Amino acid sequence: MGSLALYQFSTSPFCAKIRKILDFKGVDYRIVEVDYLERKELLAASGQIMAPALTLETGETIADSDRIAERLDELYPSPTIFPPEMRGIHLALARYFDTELEDALFRAAIPEEIAHYARQGRDREAFYRLIRERKYGGGFCDDAIRRHAELLDIANRKLSPLDDALRDRAFLLGRIGYGDFALYGQLIYLTIGGENKISPDLPNLRAFHDRMERISATLDPNA
Numbered sequence: 152m153g154s155l156a157l158y159q160f161s162t163s164p165f166c167a168k169i170r171k172i173l174d175f176k177g178v179d180y181r182i183v184e185v186d187y188l189e190r191k192e193l194l195a196a197s198g199q200i201m202a203p204a205l206t207l208e209t210g211e212t213i214a215d216s217d218r219i220a221e222r223l224d225e226l227y228p229s230p231t232i233f234p235p236e237m238r239g240i241h242l243a244l245a246r247y248f249d250t251e252l253e254d255a256l257f258r259a260a261i262p263e264e265i266a267h268y269a270r271q272g273r274d275r276e277a278f279y280r281l282i283r284e285r286k287y288g289g290g291f292c293d294d295a296i297r298r299h300a301e302l303l304d305i306a307n308r309k310l311s312p313l314d315d316a317l318r319d320r321a322f323l324l325g326r327i328g329y330g331d332f333a334l335y336g337q338l339i340y341l342t343i344g345g346e347n348k349i350s351p352d353l354p355n356l357r358a359f360h361d362r363m364e365r366i367s368a369t370l371d372p373n374a
């Protein structure tokens with residue numbers, strides 16, 4: 152028994168989503184920052200190597216952000232992230248954000264991600280590149296750096312309809328829900344390195360991001 156522990160990579164959108172849900176619900180937790188290039192504590196706690204993983208008060212550790220979010224909503228139902236009648240649409244939104252949108256934003260963020268590891272040392276940058284290229288093929292990182300403007304444009308075109316959707320409302324479906332947390336998580340790709348790079352051409356999305364940033368354990372954004 153004990154307090155909750157979130158195993159995370161600091162630049163992971165899935166981890167940002169779960170951090171914000173925990174804050175929204177006012178649940179106490181500690182963060183275990185996992186070394187992306189090693190993952191020892193994550194493997195020991197969860198038996199697998201993907202983040203996030205969350206150790207619950209019972210000592211059980213669960214992985215996968217959808218599973219974690221659903222379990223958190225059962226254990227800490229108020230405030231809910233699944234407003235009545237909206238569960239399905241929020242899960243569908245989150246699935247889109249965590250797959251298609253994630254792919255576009257991840258590619259657009261490669262230069263920042265590489266710079267993040269380069270700041271930690273040449274060897275760590277090289278290892279990060281190796282992990283990426285084993286998955287996506289040789290030359291993936293340099294190609295993403297070369298095509299950065301084009302990849303950012305692709306990402307922004309995927310974000311543009313969301314900016315429209317947020318023109319007349321604070322959250323995607325009016326009242327805050329799981330889809331908002333998933334979108335917020337993905338926007339972390341545009342803030343790696345500390346600077347907010349959400350395009351000024353997407354002002355409603357920037358305002359949404361600021362609104363989500365203000366959510367803390369003590370603030371209910373629907374209030």
Ligand SMILES: N[C@@H](CCC(=O)N[C@@H](CS)C(=O)NCC(=O)O)C(=O)O
Nearest residue numbers: 163164165200201202203215216217
């Ligand atoms: N479906 C999983 C995806 C989690 C995921 O892809 N996590 C990334 C961090 S952003 C990861 O652990 N990557 C490690 C790897 O690909 O080896 C979830 O929603 O939690």
